[in-house]
Amino acid sequence: MTTPPETGSFIRQLHGPLHSKASEYGGMAQTVTIVSRQQWGAVAPKSRAALKDPAQKVVIHHTANPSCKDQKECMNRLLSIQRVHMTEREFDDIGYNFLVGGDGTVYEGRGWGVVGAHAKRHNHESLGIAFMGNFKVDMPSTEAMSSVKRLLQSAVSQGFLNPKFTLVGHRDLGQTECPGGQLYAALPQLRGT
Numbered sequence: 001m002t003t004p005p006e007t008g009s010f011i012r013q014l015h016g017p018l019h020s021k022a023s024e025y026g027g028m029a030q031t032v033t034i035v036s037r038q039q040w041g042a043v044a045p046k047s048r049a050a051l052k053d054p055a056q057k058v059v060i061h062h063t064a065n066p067s068c069k070d071q072k073e074c075m076n077r078l079l080s081i082q083r084v085h086m087t088e089r090e091f092d093d094i095g096y097n098f099l100v101g102g103d104g105t106v107y108e109g110r111g112w113g114v115v116g117a118h119a120k121r122h123n124h125e126s127l128g129i130a131f132m133g134n135f136k137v138d139m140p141s142t143e144a145m146s147s148v149k150r151l152l153q154s155a156v157s158q159g160f161l162n163p164k165f166t167l168v169g170h171r172d173l174g175q176t177e178c179p180g181g182q183l184y185a186a187l188p189q190l191r192g193t
Contacts, residue, residue, distance in 0.1 A: 035107045042078070042094070045092050047092045052125060054155075054156075056162050057126035057168065058127050058129060058152065059129070060148075060167065061096060062131045062133060062179040063133065066134065069103055074102075095116055096110065096118050097109050097110045097111060097112070097129065099129070100130070102132065109130070118130070118170070122173050127161060135180030135184075136182065138182060140186055152165075167191050169187055171184065
């Protein structure tokens with residue numbers, strides 16, 4: 001079983017004020033830079049449970065609010081999502097393992113190897129990845145799709161995701177419109193990883 005890295009692990013310096021710290025996971029061929037919880041100002045989780053590694057499933061979500069197109073806007077949105085999840089929904093933390101902004105930036109939610117709160121009855125076997133925005137009508141950006149593909153490849157190469165994983169939309173597991181019709185229609189592009 002792979003041990004989840006602690007927040008702030010695998011940090012490297014990048015350029016620019018909003019890229020001062022980020023996590024980089026992946027092999028030589030495919031890397032993905034992940035903005036750490038510390039970088040976006042996450043509140044400490046109330047508790048953390050280890051996910052049975054490797055995850056067998058990936059559940060794709062949308063946040064169902066307006067999309068964010070730059071890191072400053074996305075970081076503010078992350079804080080809002082975490083606040084709603086922890087106070088109104090009474091989750092221990094933000095529900096998703098990772099989130100991706102419209103510019104393709106990936107943000108650490110609960111992170112690798114941690115049980116999420118994103119798909120009832122499936123959290124202990126899956127990674128939850130949320131596209132930030134409402135994709136009932138809007139299409140996900142090419143940058144966001146590309147980043148999620150790299151994230152999935154990195155998850156497999158690091159042993160956090162079974163190479164024969166199943167990728168589903170949240171609606172496949174419960175009565176919801178999530179991840180929105182446009183993103184749901186684009187899921188085959190992510191399954192080709």
